[in-house]
Amino acid sequence: MITVEQALALTSNTIQKTEVIHTLPISKALGYVLAKDILSPIDMPPFRQSAMDGYALGSTLEKTFTLIGEVKAGDDTDPELKAGEAIRIFTGAPVPSGAKAVIMQEKVEIQNNKVLLQEPALPDTNIRPAGEQIKKEETALQQGTVITAAGIGYLASLGITHIDIYKKPSIAIIATGNELVPPGQTLKYGEIYESNSIMFSAALSKSGFTDISYFKVEDAYDITLSLLENTIEHYDVVLISGGISVGDYDFVGKALGALQVEEIFYKVKQKPGKPLYFAKKSGTTIFALPGNPASSLSCLYVYVLPALFKISGQTNCDLKRSTATSKTTYTKKGERAEFLKALVQKDTVTILDGQASSMLRSFAMANAMVYLPEEITEVKIGDDIQVIHLP
Ligand SMILES: Nc1nc2c(c(=O)[nH]1)N[C@H]1C(S)=C(S)[C@@H](COP(=O)(O)OP(=O)(O)OC[C@H]3O[C@@H](n4cnc5c(N)ncnc54)[C@H](O)[C@@H]3O)O[C@H]1N2
Numbered sequence: 446m447i448t449v450e451q452a453l454a455l456t457s458n459t460i461q462k463t464e465v466i467h468t469l470p471i472s473k474a475l476g477y478v479l480a481k482d483i484l485s486p487i488d489m490p491p492f493r494q495s496a497m498d499g500y501a502l503g504s505t506l507e508k509t510f511t512l513i514g515e516v517k518a519g520d521d522t523d524p525e526l527k528a529g530e531a532i533r534i535f536t537g538a539p540v541p542s543g544a545k546a547v548i549m550q551e552k553v554e555i556q557n558n559k560v561l562l563q564e565p566a567l568p569d570t571n572i573r574p575a576g577e578q579i580k581k582e583e584t585a586l587q588q589g590t591v592i593t594a595a596g597i598g599y600l601a602s603l604g605i606t607h608i609d610i611y612k613k614p615s616i617a618i619i620a621t622g623n624e625l626v627p628p629g630q631t632l633k634y635g636e637i638y639e640s641n642s643i644m645f646s647a648a649l650s651k652s653g654f655t656d657i658s659y660f661k662v663e664d665a666y667d668i669t670l671s672l673l674e675n676t677i678e679h680y681d682v683v684l685i686s687g688g689i690s691v692g693d694y695d696f697v698g699k700a701l702g703a704l705q706v707e708e709i710f711y712k713v714k715q716k717p718g719k720p721l722y723f724a725k726k727s728g729t730t731i732f733a734l735p736g737n738p739a740s741s742l743s744c745l746y747v748y749v750l751p752a753l754f755k756i757s758g759q760t761n762c763d764l765k766r767s768t769a770t771s772k773t774t775y776t777k778k779g780e781r782a783e784f785l786k787a788l789v790q791k792d793t794v795t796i797l798d799g800q801a802s803s804m805l806r807s808f809a810m811a812n813a814m815v816y817l818p819e820e821i822t823e824v825k826i827g828d829d830i831q832v833i834h835l836p
């Protein structure tokens with residue numbers, strides 16, 4: 446069995462970013478990764494711009510100026526302004542070419558037609574030079590940048606409407622198990638509600654992956670085989686929940702073997718999520734996640750999400766990790782590394798009760814997972830421990 450660190454390294458080394466590039470309107474580009482550098486088509490600001498409501502001054506030596514006119518935002522005039530003259534101006538308005546400074550209106554007194562300063566203005570005060578933020582043809586954003594709300598606003602401010610981004614993967618989620626019925630139906634003896642696929646979907650869509658198709662398969666070899674063959678052919682990523690352990694009705698591993706996928710690893714020395722399986726076939730990435738709900742979700746966060754980020758062109762793919770001081774004690778029962786459902790508050794962390802891999806109750810209250818490597822067997826109150834923040 447390999448360690449968590451080996452499994453993470455194997456995942457990261459195996460996964461390549463997609464080569465498929467799409468052009469999207471910026472309004473649809475949130476969370477995508479830029480596939481090419483973007484050059485600014487304009488100077489920004491495009492003209493000398495006033496940063497304040499006040500007065501543009503024709504010179505900076507005097508304290509008294511004669512008011513000769515007005516320029517407001519959007520005006521396309523460039524009135525002549527001589528030494529000793531001032532023009533009323535507003536934030537965002539083009540500063541007349543002859544202006545040497547803009548003085549805030551709070552700093553002047555107006556008497557009749559005169560603008561009176563307490564002291565002379567410093568040159569260039571409150572004038573944003575053309576191209577101060579970025580000049581035409583300079584790199585506005587680099588390939589590899591994740592598009593944020595600010596990024597969209599910035600691109601719009603440069604007049605850019607469409608960008609080239611890396612395609613996000615299409616994902617097939619397959620829930621396996623005879624016992625699974627959709628929530629809303631009445632349970633018969635032996636049945637449980639199918640909860641992994643809706644949970645995967647929520648976790649994936651929160652991180653921006655929404656091209657998802659859902660499949661449900663009974664514990665039967667032939668239909669598992671044909672569904673896997675079909676989804677591996679048609680999707681970039683196949684996520685299978687359950688059926689990957691060693692029971693007589695766990696057919697996922699056998700079917701994947703028959704399909705001659707390239708197995709990268711099976712079984713990780715971790716709790717929960719020991720029977721995690723990772724493989725590739727042609728361009729498709731395959732994860733078989735242990736069916737126990739908390740095992741599944743833990744593996745989804747730790748292995749699948751970073752893999753999806755990498756496929757989508759991101760370079761910083763890891764979930765945020767930090768150290769926090771434990772408010773609780775915990776004793777490991779076995780030797781595996783553990784991922785524990787936890788609540789981080791400021792720089793402290795509480796390990797929650799109910800860590801069994803069959804339980805989601807603690808996960809539903811968690812905002813983080815504590816990571817205890819193999820060598821840490823016990824946590825005491827006040828210990829600094831590693832936490833992985835849930836996205
Ligand atoms: N003899 C051994 N038995 C087991 C081992 C082992 O090493 N030797 N490992 C255990 C561990 S650890 C895990 S984790 C599970 C993983 O088993 P599978 O991946 O084959 O998952 P299933 O058996 O199909 O399901 C496990 C459990 O989870 C429930 N489940 C499954 N799918 C869903 C779903 N979509 N929604 C809600 N709940 C689901 C299922 O009913 C089972 O209770 O194997 C152990 N056994």
Ligand code: MOO
Binds near residue numbers: 715716718803
């Ligand atoms: O390793 Mo399993 O995921 O604990 O229940």
